[in-house]
Amino acid sequence: MYGLIGRMRVQPGRRDAVIAILTRDAAAMPGCLSYIVAKDPADPDSIWITEAWDSAESHRASLKLPSVQAAIAEARPLIAGFGERFETEPVGGHGLVKGPA
């Protein structure tokens, strides 16, 4: 498995707009086992994204999906930057579920 933990910083006041874009097609990515979007309670302009994939290849392939390309294009002007970023190797637990595709 392949995982990512990352913090995204958004333009002031645009967090809900970015969250709406990020969560729109979250279940429709082949190989995605978990994709959870969270607000940072300590920073009104930061979002945490935690991801688990069956492989790094599935994650890379997801970035080429038309729905993801459209989301990236839509979100880009609202993104101010990125903070922490950690790659992980998920091994188990609760909530790792296959998507519909």
Next chain:
Amino acid sequence: MYGLIGRMRVQPGRRDAVIAILTRDAAAMPGCLSYIVAKDPADPDSIWITEAWDSAESHRASLKLPSVQAAIAEARPLIAGFGERFETEPVGGHGLVKGPA
């Protein structure tokens, strides 16, 4: 919702043992929507744990479950310390699922 992202450091060579303890009862915690244990690919003695709960109260209550108390007692001698720790407020995505209880 309530979330946690944290890094745990284990005694040298004991990562698989700690992972086995942490994942044993992962699905059996009331209010737990996601509990994923991951290896840190950059540090053989570090584990990432990402959690999502229906509320902070459910998370607090989980720490008193007999199964969790037993896991904590068993894992404690194998834990070297803790690294990054971030509280989050999950809002949506894929892989947020109710446990059996």
